[in-house]
Amino acid sequence: MELEEAKQKFIQAWGTFGSNWGINRTMAQVHALLLISSEPLCADDIMATLKISRGNANMNIRALIDWGLVYKELKPGERREYFIGEKDMWKVVRQIIVHRKKKELEPVLKILEELKDIEGKEEENEEFVKVIKDIQLFSEKADRVLDKFIRSDSSWLMNAFLKMI
Amino acid sequence: MELEEAKQKFIQAWGTFGSNWGINRTMAQVHALLLISSEPLCADDIMATLKISRGNANMNIRALIDWGLVYKELKPGERREYFIGEKDMWKVVRQIIVHRKKKELEPVLKILEELKDIEGKEEENEEFVKVIKDIQLFSEKADRVLDKFIRSDSSWLMNAFLKMI
DNA sequence: TTCTTTTTTCAAAAAAAAATGAAACCTCAT
DNA sequence: ATGAGGTTTCATTTTTTTTTGAAAAAAGAA
Numbered sequence: 055m056e057l058e059e060a061k062q063k064f065i066q067a068w069g070t071f072g073s074n075w076g077i078n079r080t081m082a083q084v085h086a087l088l089l090i091s092s093e094p095l096c097a098d099d100i101m102a103t104l105k106i107s108r109g110n111a112n113m114n115i116r117a118l119i120d121w122g123l124v125y126k127e128l129k130p131g132e133r134r135e136y137f138i139g140e141k142d143m144w145k146v147v148r149q150i151i152v153h154r155k156k157k158e159l160e161p162v163l164k165i166l167e168e169l170k171d172i173e174g175k176e177e178e179n180e181e182f183v184k185v186i187k188d189i190q191l192f193s194e195k196a197d198r199v200l201d202k203f204i205r206s207d208s209s210w211l212m213n214a215f216l217k218m219i
Numbered sequence: 220m221e222l223e224e225a226k227q228k229f230i231q232a233w234g235t236f237g238s239n240w241g242i243n244r245t246m247a248q249v250h251a252l253l254l255i256s257s258e259p260l261c262a263d264d265i266m267a268t269l270k271i272s273r274g275n276a277n278m279n280i281r282a283l284i285d286w287g288l289v290y291k292e293l294k295p296g297e298r299r300e301y302f303i304g305e306k307d308m309w310k311v312v313r314q315i316i317v318h319r320k321k322k323e324l325e326p327v328l329k330i331l332e333e334l335k336d337i338e339g340k341e342e343e344n345e346e347f348v349k350v351i352k353d354i355q356l357f358s359e360k361a362d363r364v365l366d367k368f369i370r371s372d373s374s375w376l377m378n379a380f381l382k383m384i
Numbered sequence: 385t386t387c388t389t390t391t392t393t394c395a396a397a398a399a400a401a402a403a404t405g406a407a408a409c410c411t412c413a414t
Numbered sequence: 415a416t417g418a419g420g421t422t423t424c425a426t427t428t429t430t431t432t433t434t435g436a437a438a439a440a441a442g443a444a
Contacts, residue, residue: 057344060337064351067330074323076241078432092346097391107434112392133442134390141346143353158239165232172225179222181257181306186229188308195380202383214383215360218367243402262421272404277422298412299420 061090065104076154080106081114085123088139089146094127096134122149144208155200163197166190226255230269241319245271246279250288253304254311259292261299287314309373320365328362331355 065086072082083104088095095103101111115137118124123146127136140146169186203211230251237247248269253260260268266276280302283289288311292301305311334351368376 057337057347060334061347063330064334064347067327071323071327074241076239080432089350090347092344108391109393109435110433113433116392133388141350143350143357147357158236162232162236165228169225169229172222179257182222182226182229182255185254185306185308192308192312199380199383215364217382218364218379245402273421274405274423275403278403281422298418 064090076158078114078117080104080110081117084111084114085118085139088118088124088137089141091139094129094136094138096136098134100137121153144211148204151200152204155197155204159193159197159200162193163190166193229255241323243279243282245269245275246282249276249279250283250304253283253289253302254306256304259294259301259303261301263299265302286318309376313369316365317369320362320369324358324362324365327358328355331358 065083068086068089069079069083072085073079084100087100087103097108097111097115100106100115101108104111115124118139119126119137123140124137125140127138129136140149166186166189170190203214206214230248233251233254234244234248237250238244249265252265252268262273262276262280265271265280266273269276280289283304284291284302288305289302290305292303294301305314331351331354335355368379371379
């Protein structure tokens with residue numbers, strides 16, 4: 055297999071993977087491209103490689119910068135912006151978790167908390183109460199583990215993995 | 220807050236949560252409904268409560284049965300099918316992990332393995348090789364942890380949580 | 385300031401995903 | 415075999431998400 059072919063394959067795979075995880079396919083592809091590129095790339099490079107429009111490229115680059123997965127790099131004497139991907143995988147995973155936790159787990163915790171208000175009143179409806187409590191139990195544990203993860207470095211993570219297995 | 224209102228809110232929240240996780244909103248809502256219902260429900264009950272069509276209800280009920288999150292229940296002397304949700308939360312989470320791991324993690328592992336073939340050849344392209352290796356390292360660990368999780372019972376999981384925090 | 389280059393925005397178009405509903409299909413009781 | 419009551423399928427429609435592209439805005443350079 056050619057190196058270029060392999061890179062292409064990786065970009066496609068990462069795109070598919072991303073879209074399975076609620077991350078827009080193009081955003082994941084831009085991320086993959088910057089991840090495996092040793093040189094900083096500009097918007098036109100990304101547009102050309104992924105065959106996407108300028109608007110699309112811009113949107114997704116911004117999103118990646120928001121997520122802390124890509125940095126802007128200014129070359130002295132050059133007007134256009136270049137971008138580099140965060141290469142530290144542990145950091146990448148951490149950042150993804152920070153964002154997804156905020157967007158997806160925290161609202162659930164909030165709603166579960168609200169739903170507790172009713173529970174007390176009606177003893178009749180055990181099924182409902184039990185489900186809410188179980189989900190809350192689980193998601194609060196997940197919340198804590200993720201927080202720990204977010205604050206930790208890769209050696210902690212390695213240790214945690216080892217302990218679990 | 221009324222009990223019915225609370226249930227409705229839970230169903231909506233679970234739907235939103237699901238769609239953030241790559242699970243179709245309606246499927247998550249059907250799941251939520253069956254989770255908090257103490258009685259088995261038939262297709263018409265589900266259609267009426269969620270205001271969805273017969274086809275849609277059928278599709279999503281089947282998908283939930285596939286995922287092992289819902290069971291068919293036949294009432295003696297009754298022709299129509301009733302459905303009950305799996306109420307054991309640990310089991311629910313386990314089943315979800317089994318399915319998503321198969322669909323989403325395993326293909327990535329497979330592709331990473333394929334991409335290793337090229338790596339050896341070209342020492343020049345360190346960036347690419349390193350990224351692939353790092354992702355592989357991480358995803359293999361995740362794979363093992365999830366396998367362990369899938370085979371374990373809730374007490375193991377609790378322990379693992381405690382050890383990590 | 386004015387011209388040039390680059391980035392950003394956003395309404396409209398396209399694509400993808402999900403839902404509908406009616407016909408086809410089962411399955412059982414008669 | 416027939417029909418009633420239920421389930422499944424799937425072409426079509428609707429909704430949602432993503433992408434485009436051109437105009438507007440910004441950011442120097444002269």
